[in-house]
Amino acid sequence: MIVKDLDIDAVRAGLADGSILVVDVREPHEFAAGHIPGSTLLPLSQFDPAAIPDAPGKRIVFSCAAGVRSLRALEFAQSAGLDIDSHYFGGFKDWAMRGGPVER
Numbered sequence: 001m002i003v004k005d006l007d008i009d010a011v012r013a014g015l016a017d018g019s020i021l022v023v024d025v026r027e028p029h030e031f032a033a034g035h036i037p038g039s040t041l042l043p044l045s046q047f048d049p050a051a052i053p054d055a056p057g058k059r060i061v062f063s064c065a066a067g068v069r070s071l072r073a074l075e076f077a078q079s080a081g082l083d084i085d086s087h088y089f090g091g092f093k094d095w096a097m098r099g100g101p102v103e104r
């Protein structure tokens with residue numbers, strides 16, 4: 001499996017220049033309580049690689065609470081033959097702890 005661990009600076013930069021789409025694989029209630037602005041929800045519990053949004057020109061970056069489920073999502077996506085290799089290893093906990101803006 002190929003894994004690129006992105007830190008908060010890489011995620012912030014990618015969101016700022018529009019080069020990434022953050023796909024949040026937490027559960028809906030976690031997403032509703034707060035998420036990274038511009039991220040989209042695709043819970044790992046119902047993970048369907050075909051449901052990963054089509055984001056031309058953007059790199060898909062999985063994110064969860066603390067990097068465990070996002071790694072699983074990478075595994076599922078790569079098993080399905082998708083060219084997705086990046087996750088935010090610190091996840092939303094890191095984002096919120098470091099003062100990243102939170103959307104509800």
Ligand SMILES: O=S(=O)([O-])[S-]
Pocket residue numbers: 064065066067068069070091
């Ligand atoms: O979201 S998590 O699986 O890292 S706790």
